[in-house]
Amino acid sequence: MAKNLVIVESPAKAKTISGFLGKDFLVKSSFGHVRDLSKKNLSVNIEKDFLPHYEITPDKTKIVSELKRLAGEAETVWLASDEDREGEAISWHLAETLHLDQEKVKRIAFHEITRQAIAEAVNNPRRINMNLVDAQQARRVLDRLVGFELSPILWKKVKPALSAGRVQSVAVRLIVEREEEIKAFQASTSYKVTANFDVETSQGRTNVQAELPQRFDTRQEAVGFLEKCRNATFRISDIETKPVTKAPAPPFTTSTLQQEASRKLGLTVGSTMKVAQQLYEAGKITYMRTDSVNLSSLALAAARDVITSAFGKEYVKTRQYTTRTKGAQEAHEAIRPTYLDQSAIEGDPTERKLYDLIWKRAIASQMSDALIEKTIVTIDISTATEKFIARGEVIRFEGFLKVYMESSDDESGEDATSILPPLNVGQELYLKDMCATQKYSQPPFRYSEATLVKKLEDLGIGRPSTYAPIISTIQKREYVEKGDKTGEWRNFDVITLKKGTFLEEVRKEKFGFTKGKLIPTDIGTLVNSFLVKYFVNIMDYHFTARVEKDFDEIAQGKKVWNEMIKKFYGPFHQQVELTLNSNEKVKGEKLLGQDPVTGKNVYVKLGKYGPIAQLGETNNSVKPKFSGLRKDQSIDTINLEEALALFQLPRELGEFEQSEIVIGLGRFGPYIKHRNNYYSLDKTDDPHTITLERALTIIEIRRQEEKAKIIREFDGNPPVRIIRGRFGPYISSGKDNFKIPRDREPETLTLEDCLRIIQSTPPARSPKKTGRKK
DNA sequence: CAGTGAGCGAGCTTCCGCTTGACTT
Numbered sequence: 001m002a003k004n005l006v007i008v009e010s011p012a013k014a015k016t017i018s019g020f021l022g023k024d025f026l027v028k029s030s031f032g033h034v035r036d037l038s039k040k041n042l043s044v045n046i047e048k049d050f051l052p053h054y055e056i057t058p059d060k061t062k063i064v065s066e067l068k069r070l071a072g073e074a075e076t077v078w079l080a081s082d083e084d085r086e087g088e089a090i091s092w093h094l095a096e097t098l099h100l101d102q103e104k105v106k107r108i109a110f111h112e113i114t115r116q117a118i119a120e121a122v123n124n125p126r127r128i129n130m131n132l133v134d135a136q137q138a139r140r141v142l143d144r145l146v147g148f149e150l151s152p153i154l155w156k157k158v159k160p161a162l163s164a165g166r167v168q169s170v171a172v173r174l175i176v177e178r179e180e181e182i183k184a185f186q187a188s189t190s191y192k193v194t195a196n197f198d199v200e201t202s203q204g205r206t207n208v209q210a211e212l213p214q215r216f217d218t219r220q221e222a223v224g225f226l227e228k229c230r231n232a233t234f235r236i237s238d239i240e241t242k243p244v245t246k247a248p249a250p251p252f253t254t255s256t257l258q259q260e261a262s263r264k265l266g267l268t269v270g271s272t273m274k275v276a277q278q279l280y281e282a283g284k285i286t287y288m289r290t291d292s293v294n295l296s297s298l299a300l301a302a303a304r305d306v307i308t309s310a311f312g313k314e315y316v317k318t319r320q321y322t323t324r325t326k327g328a329q330e331a332h333e334a335i336r337p338t339y340l341d342q343s344a345i346e347g348d349p350t351e352r353k354l355y356d357l358i359w360k361r362a363i364a365s366q367m368s369d370a371l372i373e374k375t376i377v378t379i380d381i382s383t384a385t386e387k388f389i390a391r392g393e394v395i396r397f398e399g400f401l402k403v404y405m406e407s408s409d410d411e412s413g414e415d416a417t418s419i420l421p422p423l424n425v426g427q428e429l430y431l432k433d434m435c436a437t438q439k440y441s442q443p444p445f446r447y448s449e450a451t452l453v454k455k456l457e458d459l460g461i462g463r464p465s466t467y468a469p470i471i472s473t474i475q476k477r478e479y480v481e482k483g484d485k486t487g488e489w490r491n492f493d494v495i496t497l498k499k500g501t502f503l504e505e506v507r508k509e510k511f512g513f514t515k516g517k518l519i520p521t522d523i524g525t526l527v528n529s530f531l532v533k534y535f536v537n538i539m540d541y542h543f544t545a546r547v548e549k550d551f552d553e554i555a556q557g558k559k560v561w562n563e564m565i566k567k568f569y570g571p572f573h574q575q576v577e578l579t580l581n582s583n584e585k586v587k588g589e590k591l592l593g594q595d596p597v598t599g600k601n602v603y604v605k606l607g608k609y610g611p612i613a614q615l616g617e618t619n620n621s622v623k624p625k626f627s628g629l630r631k632d633q634s635i636d637t638i639n640l641e642e643a644l645a646l647f648q649l650p651r652e653l654g655e656f657e658q659s660e661i662v663i664g665l666g667r668f669g670p671y672i673k674h675r676n677n678y679y680s681l682d683k684t685d686d687p688h689t690i691t692l693e694r695a696l697t698i699i700e701i702r703r704q705e706e707k708a709k710i711i712r713e714f715d716g717n718p719p720v721r722i723i724r725g726r727f728g729p730y731i732s733s734g735k736d737n738f739k740i741p742r743d744r745e746p747e748t749l750t751l752e753d754c755l756r757i758i759q760s761t762p763p764a765r766s767p768k769k770t771g772r773k774k
Numbered sequence: 775c776a777g778t779g780a781g782c783g784a785g786c787t788t789c790c791g792c793t794t795g796a797c798t799t
Binding site: 010140150164 | 775776777778779780786787788789790791792793794795796798799
């Protein structure tokens with residue numbers, strides 16, 4: 001029996017620390033928070049100074065009872081959760097739920113996982129900091145009040161099962177407003193002039209590319225300029241060289257890792273975290289949920305050694321980075337390899353690539369600045385006052401660039417700089433060709449998962465552990481979706497001057513296409529404008545920053561937590577009541593026009609299951625016709641024609657096997673209905689134009705596919721079938737399905753075997769509906 | 775997995791942050 005019980009947050013950390021502490025110490029993990037407000041109800045007593053009602057989180061009951069037993073046996077319980085607001089609260093909740101005596105409890109924090117740091121922590125125990133705990137309670141209660149009072153308003157006013165909260169609603173707002181900016185954006189064009197010159201140098205005859213720094217607003221001005229250059233001579237009037245140093249980026253935090261993994265490896269925020277978790281559990285990297293750019297002294301020393309032996313002493317420059325992130329709590333190190341001398345690891349390709357990225361970033365962060373020499377060459381035109389500029393870049397000392405270069409989100413990808421040949425002032429350049437190209441101004445970019453995380457972090461909204469969940473929540477609620485827009489083509493002019501003659505052409509470019517960027521849905525747009533209208537305070541981009549300031553003051557003992565909450569709740573709740581009592585329903589209804597056949601009005605609006613079109617009036621004795629919008633349509637952009645087309649479905653196509661065939665459009669796309677059976681159309685089939693013949697073919701194909709899944713079939717009432725399912729073979733009888741024991745070959749099962757299995761096992765219900773929806 | 779959508783009313787949904795396994799017809 002151990003004399004000392006140490007409780008940390010993560011089991012992987014428990015394992016490593018266990019190795020440093022002797023036999024007298026048993027190290028266990030709480031797996032994060034063990035207690036929280038109940039999921040079912042508000043659990044905050046408004047009348048009693050916002051007293052929170054906590055209960056043990058259902059999936060933690062086992063670990064709590066184990067910890068309770070071990071704590072009872074131990075002489076001292078060391079609470080070693082992280083040293084931040086949530087960590088302090090975890091320690092307090094543990095002390096409360098485990099019923100620990102004050103004298104028995106010691107609160108410690110490990111700043112580094114080294115023998116020395118751990119010994120130091122054990123030698124400097126303290127009491128739980130109740131101010132910090134109160135700051136966490138304030139945070140928790142505020143989020144609960146906002147979430148559980150706002151969400152029901154949405155159920156009533158917009159659609160059931162929606163949600164709102166301090167973080168998610170602002171994330172949606174960012175995306176909605178960006179889309180509005182893009183929609184309102186009017187591209188303007190200008191003409192960019194570039195030139196190619198020949199030049200004699202000590203290295204022979206070579207080519208120099210130059211650009212006019214200013215642009216022309218009109219085609220006429222651009223052509224006028226080219227005209228002037230037709231018989232000009234070009235001469236270098238100035239060469240300026242200046243050294244520039246470039247410093248490496250700090251080692252990864254959660255947010256920067258997600259951004260770089262997205263840019264360089266094309267990973268989603270979610271998969272980055274999943275892979276990082278695997279690396280962490282395998283002991284390959286330090287903790288992956290962190291907002292700190294700090295590296296331990298141990299890591300710095302290791303980096304110094306690795307860089308020296310791999311590249312030489314002159315490549316070393318260790319640094320202590322300081323975070324500039326709003327609200328950073330810095331309970332952990334930056335993300336780095338556990339062993340910096342391991343430049344590569346075993347594992348699957350994604351693990352190896354992500355590790356490589358983390359290794360390079362950490363190593364580069366401790367390497368020398370790169371030394372770059374930039375050259376700007378000014379070229380005079382004999383017949384014009386404008387000047388061409390040629391830019392060159394030479395790396396004089398690679399420094400950290402030997403290992404790693406951070407990517408940027410800038411999508412333009414222009415202004416490539418090149419290496420210039422040796423040039424002299426006064427030297428003449430010979431024009432090969434000159435080009436005036438029409439350029440369109442760019443609209444603001446749509447957020448990707450990773451750029452949204454960056455924006456949220458900049459605003460101080462959300463925490464490393466929640467970035468990935470936020471992204472998935474706003475998609476699960478169908479506020480935003482990762483969408484592709486095919487884009488359109490547009491023309492642009494290119495006027496070329498070559499050997500004294502003009503060539504004018506019109507080229508085509510695609511614009512406005514996106515892939516995998518976050519686009520708001522109709523629901524997202526409607527909910528956002530509703531919340532912004534009635535709850536500006538909470539929807540304000542700086543709301544979180546403001547309440548964080550309050551939390552900080554609570555942590556410093558300058559404010560009392562429930563008084564702060566009271567001040568917030570009064571006006572907030574009043575607004576909630578006011579909104580609930582208003583008659584406004586948020587359906588986004590829009591009149592598109594009249595149906596030319598019936599003369600009835602055609603509307604689009606948000607229905608119970610998503611956007612719908614409506615033909616006729618709802619307050620009439622004649623019921624209106626409804627039809628759901630297709631996935632690629634939205635209330636915002638659909639026109640009358642497209643809406644009318646929707647009402648042509650469902651339509652009768654003909655008869656087959658004495659029953660009619662109907663083509664319809666359901667929640668999962670177009671389908672054929674025949675005798676209560678549904679058959680999905682292929683992507684290439686259009687429900688509006690599909691022929692009876694094609695429909696029959698599809699039915700035949702689908703029937704064959706069904707048959708192919710049946711391994712064996714036994715007569716009976718109901719018949720028993722062995723079917724090849726998505727997760728392996730199973731037995732189907734009536735409406736129920738049954739798992740086949742692993743040791744049985746499905747091909748050899750007899751009817752008796754099947755009946756025995758059916759008797760002895762409970763039917764496998766399909767999982768809850770919510771779990772299946774993506 | 776599927777054809778809804780009015781309106782009635784039952785009973786349900788929901789927040790943010792801390793941590794990992796279950797579980798797979």
